[in-house]
Amino acid sequence: MNATAIEALYRKYGPAVLRRARAILRDEQAARDVMQEVFIQAIQEGGAFRGDASPMTWIYRITTNLCLNRIRDEGRRAELLAENYVVDEEPVRPATAEQKVTLAAILRQVPDELREIAVYYYVDQMSHDEIAQLVKTSRRTVGNRLDEFRKVARAAAEPRLEVAS
Template sequence: MTFATRALPLDPRALAARVDAGRPALLASRAQMASLDNQALADLYRRFGPALHRRALSLLGDEQEALDVTQESFLALMTASGSLRGGASPFTVLYQIATFKAVDRLRRRSRWAGVLSEVAYDEDASWPQASAGESDARRVDAARDLAILTQGEKPQVLTAALLYFVEGYTTEEIGQTLDLSRKTVGKLLARFAQRARDRSKRLKEGQAA
């Protein structure tokens, strides 16, 4: 998989300097840093920074916010837990972190629209997408609803849910993006859908009160 290499405002060396400045607070021990030095981080930034920036921009619609999320994602990689990293590729981990952070920002300014009030997962069908004429507006509302419904969810679950319910990915495509089997993706989505229906019910009851 290749990505465009459009230059970002933050130079990789500047990112490394920020890591050095914050190292005492970010890392509890030298062992945590052993697998990712400044040069490795700079290399990852050159390879994946533009793709993460585009990802954040597609969700937030603001260049500066997208840049902030991109920078924060690389810094967060320094302290990513073993459970988040697992056997996933660096890009997969960064993609989850960037999506999580962008949706968190989106959540802060979102109000429940009810577009995803009847979330359900069907392993034999993709989530229905809006027609071309209403796709942009519906996608915005769906993303905002999803941001609210995913509060407290882990980055992997949040990312899978966003890809499926908002962006129209198939479970196979989600699996390829997140380094997961199609079966695992299905289980994640089915469990999330149940929690999301319970949450949306409470949201509707709150609006009616």
């Protein structure tokens, strides 16, 4: 698909995509984000449109899938937060020397692509979307790599935690 065709799709189906995303997500900003993702994906997968169905059916399918992925990802994120983090009202204290050593050991054990994404997420506090754009990968891949990082970090930290006990 060329730029003119994508622009025509955007003008013709953009409002319907936004309505669909709003209806599923019930959040204006999230719906607008998904609308952009829909047309980015349409550009990337332009050759995948076979013409078996109408362009609207194809665009609606992309919209629905992206919305459902976003809902699933947010639900999974909430589960992970509930499982792994205890909300503490204490102020954040600077890391101890032992914690810094543990972190350095963890970062040495993690492949570069996981380390890079973890630093963007935990240190720079970037969103999955921002990281995906920066490292030129999908939002889902960013989430998967953060999950991998957490597993490696837990495994690397466990022996040190046992020694400290």
